[in-house]
Structures are given as C-alpha cells and as structure tokens.
Amino acid sequence: MLLLIPGPVQTRPEVRAAMAEDIAPWDLDFQRRYAWIRERVRDIAGGVAGVHATLPLQGAGHFVVEAAIRTFVPAGGRILIPHNGTYADRMIRLAREAGREPVVLDLPDTRGVRAEEITAALRADPSISHVGVVYSETGSGILNDPATVGAAARALGRRTIVDAVSAFGVLPFDLSAQPECDAVLFTSNKCLEGLPGIGFAVCPMERVRERAGLAGSWSFDLGDVLRTAERAGWGSFRFTPPVQALHAFGVALDFYEAEGGRKARLARYTENMRVLREGAIGLGLRPYLDEAHQGPIILTLHQPDSPGFGLQRFVDALKRRGVLISNFYNTPTPSIRIGCIGAVTPDDMRFAVSAMAGALDELGVGRRAA
Structure with missing residues (x-):
C-alpha cells in the first residue's frame, strides 16, 4: 500500500x-x-x-x-x-x-x-x-x-x-x-x-x-x-x-x-509535488492553491462537482488500487488531501495519478465534471 x-x-x-x-x-x-x-x-x-x-x-x-x-x-x-x-x-x-x-x-x-x-x-x-x-x-x-x-x-x-x-x-x-x-x-x-x-x-x-x-x-x-x-x-x-x-x-x-540531507530531500519532495500536481490537473482536478503559494508537503484539490463523487468513495476506490490518502479535509470548502512526503518517489506519484484516474472512472467522474 x-x-x-x-x-x-x-x-x-x-x-x-x-x-x-x-x-x-x-x-x-x-x-x-x-x-x-x-x-x-x-x-x-x-x-x-x-x-x-x-x-x-x-x-x-x-x-x-x-x-x-x-x-x-x-x-x-x-x-x-x-x-x-x-x-x-x-x-x-x-x-x-x-x-x-x-x-x-x-x-x-x-x-x-x-x-x-x-x-x-x-x-x-x-x-x-x-x-x-x-x-x-x-x-x-x-x-x-x-x-x-x-x-x-x-x-x-x-x-x-x-x-x-x-x-x-x-x-x-x-x-x-x-x-x-x-x-x-x-x-x-x-x-x-x-x-x-x-x-x-x-x-x-x-x-x-x-x-x-x-x-x-x-x-x-x-x-x-x-x-x-x-x-x-x-x-x-x-x-x-x-x-x-x-x-x-x-x-x-x-x-x-545518506540521501544528502535537507536539500536532497527537499528536491525529492518538490519533484513529488510537481508530478502529482501536474497529473491531477491533467485529470481535470483543480488545485486549492495557486502555484505560487503551494508548498511541497501536501497537495490539496477541490472535490469534483459531480453527483458520483464522494470523498470516502474516492478514498476506498484508491485503496483498492493500492493508494491510501486522507478521508477528511480541513478547508472551508470540500477538498482532497494527498501527501507528497515520506519514503516515496516521483514514480510513486505517477502510480498514484494512474490510480486516481481509475478511481475517478469508477465513480463516473469525467474530466468535464471535474
């Protein structure tokens, strides 16, 4: 997982x-x-x-x-x-x-x-x-x-x-x-x-x-x-x-x-964020923050305005595909939280984007609805 x-x-x-x-x-x-x-x-x-x-x-x-x-x-x-x-x-x-x-x-x-x-x-x-x-x-x-x-x-x-x-x-x-x-x-x-x-x-x-x-x-x-x-x-x-x-x-x-300390780890997390953010946008999901204010730790996305979407349903669909994200949000409007930190790599984020695409398809959320 x-x-x-x-x-x-x-x-x-x-x-x-x-x-x-x-x-x-x-x-x-x-x-x-x-x-x-x-x-x-x-x-x-x-x-x-x-x-x-x-x-x-x-x-x-x-x-x-x-x-x-x-x-x-x-x-x-x-x-x-x-x-x-x-x-x-x-x-x-x-x-x-x-x-x-x-x-x-x-x-x-x-x-x-x-x-x-x-x-x-x-x-x-x-x-x-x-x-x-x-x-x-x-x-x-x-x-x-x-x-x-x-x-x-x-x-x-x-x-x-x-x-x-x-x-x-x-x-x-x-x-x-x-x-x-x-x-x-x-x-x-x-x-x-x-x-x-x-x-x-x-x-x-x-x-x-x-x-x-x-x-x-x-x-x-x-x-x-x-x-x-x-x-x-x-x-x-x-x-x-x-x-x-x-x-x-x-x-x-x-x-x-061994990785190279702060600068090396920041570089990996920053690339994790870039891959995830660009992939999410490619799926029609809208980031909560403008890029200028986006930190490298967590990506927050607006939830799709689609009758088929529910946060727990999306989390469950992702989990079936081998990815586990938060099943709650902390923003005034409904959002999705996906972390970019931990022992994970840009290739892991590409896998996550693929899993997100499959989960959205399962829920009937297309790019236009997102």
Missing part, C-alpha cells in the same frame, strides 16, 4: 524493522545513540553546541507545541497566532487551554502571513510577548515563512515559537540566525521519515533555564527536560521513553544523511 498522507508518513522497511528490538532505556549503547540523535537534530535546526539543546517529549506534535507555549509564554500572557489553517486553530486552542491568551490574526488559508501584518498586529498590542507560527499548514498546503515572521518580531523586541512539525528537515530553517526564536518544534514521523511517538523542541538553553518551573505542568515543562539532561546526561529521559521509536528514528536519520 502506498501511503500518501502528510503524517504519519510511509517509511522504509529498515526503519520499521528497528521497532522490533527490545531495548533498555538505561543501556549505555542506547544512551549514546540517543545523545547522538539529540546532537544531530540540533545541527539540522541550525543550532549551536552549548547554546541550543534538543528537548524531546513523548507523544504527538500537539504535546510539544503545548509544552513550548507553557514554557515560554507567561501564564496569562498573550501570543499572536496568524490564523490561516487548521493547525493554527489547534495552536489557538492549546494556548487558551494552557491559560495563555491567543491573539488571533485572521488570514485567508490560501497564502502565508506577510511581515507587515505581523508588524501591525504587534505594534497595536505591546502586551504580546510571542508570535506562534505554523511553518507548513497541512490543512491547505500553504507556507508561513518563519524567517519573515521572526524578523518582524525581532524588530519589535518580541519572540517566536515555530511549529515546524510538517516542515522540519526539508524547508529551510536556521536557529542560529533567528535569535528571537524560543523553540522550533517538530516530530519524528514527518519529513525525517521516522515513526510516530516523539515530539522535539530545539531551543536556546539560556532561555529554557530562565523559564524552568513556570509551565504549570511537570510533564510539559521543557525547562525540566533540560534540567534532567544536564543532571543525568544527554542520553537520559525523565519518564519511560518510547525507546523503539527513538531507535527507529536514529535509523531514519542515517537514511536522511
């Missing part, structure tokens, strides 16, 4: 096989490997040894996003969140339920936020301490540029939290060039092509130390994660870690390096 969703992604057999090993988290060999994972991830983020630290947390991306908000935004404090997709919705809720006050900057979900919009919102409200931005919005597929957002925030003395869950390891990011950034956040199961189970924050260590104990949650206190590492060693974990997922993530990082 070809898995084309924006996460969890399709993985290599070697990565999945690494999950089959029983591991003791205190074993010295595992601790050395885990410490290497933290260093490698810090380097991918553009972090500097002794200045920035990788702070892992068990669970989904939402867990580490909440942890960053709780750690860095003071209780009752205000965080500006550009709202142009589903994951901004979720950041807003996480902030609100953590006792922080989200200030929502409403935007269309068809383009990224602009520097002047950030600047205007921050100037209008000096009480805002942070901007929380979603780098890659997999609701529609648009990108918000964290460098642009960061420069606007830095100019006004504010800080940022970057949700890079579906961007990290592929889209450009350099923590050392963005001193206003308190945390860049991501997970093991997206563009680095590992398996689910771990969220990561890469943060300036001094900022984390300043905020230790202020999260209002022991589990979600990134300062406590850092304290444990500094006290017990960088191969240590506070609570029982997902050791098999971490081991598999290390294997995935080995493949990432």
